[in-house]
Amino acid sequence: MNKIVSKKDFSELVVQLEVEAPLIARARKAGHFVIVKLDKLGERIPLTISAADTEKGTITLVVQRVGLTSNKLCNMQVGDEIQDLVGPLGKATHIEHFGTVVCAGGGVGVAPLLPIVQAMKQAGNRVISVLAARSKNLIILEDEIRKWSDEVIIMTDDGSYGEKGLVTAGVESIIQREKVDCCVTIGPAIMMKFVSLLTAKYNVPTVASLNTIMVDGTGMCGGCRVSVGGQTKFVCVDGPEFDAHQVDWDGMMRRMGSYKAYEKEEMKKLG
């Protein structure tokens, strides 16, 4: 069950895993996520699905080393089994023919962005993707994104690849040059916040995919709650995608830090 069939290191921090999960592979759509629990005393964490192969019956997860569980998962090898894997969860991305769509991904957020880029292209949109990372070695899935994009803009903080600058500079250059009908952004919360502030300035409708703390992932615990347009929403069942301009980003980022102190302690278990 849930056997890892292939593994690829994108960088020291980011690993791509292809996992046997035939039912999830068949049922998932762009935007869906899964919950994994690695072993008996493991925690449950959400991970967005970046691809699926229905013939092989596998899904692909891209994992960044952040806390204890993501590190443990990145350390797993081909042939190892993930004890519990459940999904697909959340609402699928709303895909339609908008016109021109900008897909802005930062760091490991490019992985869950990939199926959305693909679906947006297949729905007839002109898709311009902006991929951003600290430096060249952290840009992931560039070829796959290119395959489904009309244009790709690469942004790196240190200028080691593409343009030097933040993701927002890339997005703004597009908006200033042509009409953008929709923007989708996935990445670190702080990045999505600034993309959201930028597109709000230009009145470009924007969707962001949130990756909050979850326990069950099925609407039961409320740990993932976030204020959207002044109302409390649950990321696991109401999201994970929301109107970025309505999200209380500061409140969300604060809640994401709930267990920072514990995480440090927990990391000692890695030895």
Next chain:
Amino acid sequence: MTREEKIAAARSQAWREALRKSMKAKDRTDLPRVRMNELDAEYRSHNREEVNQGLTAEQAVQEARRCLDCANPTCMTGCPVEISIPSFVKNIERGEFLEAAKVLKETSSLPAVCGRVCPQEKQCESQCFYVQKLGKPAVAIGYLERFAADYERESGQTILPEQAPKNGIKVAVVGSGPAGLSFAGDMAKYGYDVTVFEALHEIGGVLKYGIPEFRLPNAIVDCEIDNLRRMGVSFEKDIIIGKTLSLDDLKAQGFQGIFVASGAGLPNFMNIPGENLINIMSSNEYLTRVNLMDAANPESDTPVPFGKRVAVIGGGNTAMDSVRTARRLGAERAMIVYRRSEEEMPARLEEVKHAKEEGVEFMTLHNPVEYLGDEQGRVCQMRLQKMELGEPDASGRRRPVPIEGAIETVDVDIVIVSVGVSPNPLIPNSIPDLEISRKGTIVVDDNMRSSLPIIFAGGDIVRGGATVILAMGDGRRAAAAMHEQLKK
């Protein structure tokens, strides 16, 4: 045979008649009600051991003698699954404990669970002759139920209920909580091929993630689940119906009936300022972390905050479970904050009593209006509005009314919000033709049948938040009705 005829036939067995004559009614009614053996309050408030220790065989027999074996056993009308109460109680009196357990299992798939968590004082015991006619404490039916179920389990001689020959018809159950397990047990008895699908990584639903170890040990739940397995019920965890598998997938796999018992998912919040601060969480989250994820165990990877001052908002059983859990996790001040008075509290009397013995503070007639945070966004204070009781409201309870200007500020490290739950939206959202109420519950008829003939539903997804035994009663009714439908 009608229900009355069955009761009369059981009651007229020679041994029952002899037992009734063996002791004068007056001598029976003079016996005092047994007291549950409990762990010392100070000792137990620092560990997770089960508080109630059960009755000894002598205590159980003595208590069973109190039962008058009424010709018209009103207690049974108070039981949602209609356990043959006098039959099992009289078997205890004559020392046939295994036989008593067998009687329980005729109608209840989870007697060891019900004996622990049912609100008997509001159900069977409230209808007992002692309460109704004598003005005395009821026969301790719940304690006796637990005794018989525990005796059987510990004896290692568990007998499975009789099962009809396999009929080869496949039925699916969505959710492995009390409603689902009760349904699964009954359908297995009728001879069906039953598969239970569970979204979480553990079987048992609220019995595992919600009710704490000190009230219902997981080992007891696992034992009851194993009995269902031995009856041929299969369990599939980590599968979400409506997500992993659709209704059409189930039909394609040959399932001819589906019982949805997916429970009450979404925790309610009060939508007051500061409620999204760090260390404010729902009771569902707190209990799930501690019970299901074992977060208080340092070996567990799941974190849970430990606070010195913990406030639990609400007055139900889940609130009591949460506050007593907080106390066990080291809270020096564990507080219940409830907007009405103690009299209106929905929690079981026993839970309130236990909580008080364990040092829980009760701030009744207080209602939070705002939470204040420190510079890191963690809750540090709550502002409470003092209330008084006004006229009765729609629930028949006196309505709490704010006392103008009476605001109190209390220091807290953790706030657990336990003000009810709303139905889980996953199933209603994934089956478009299913009739759903305004509240989000699945609409069913008296036989628990939904607007789609293949789907029955029960438990909290229908009721929106109730008890284990009501959920089990639903499961039983749905099983009987689905059996009627499928055998045609």
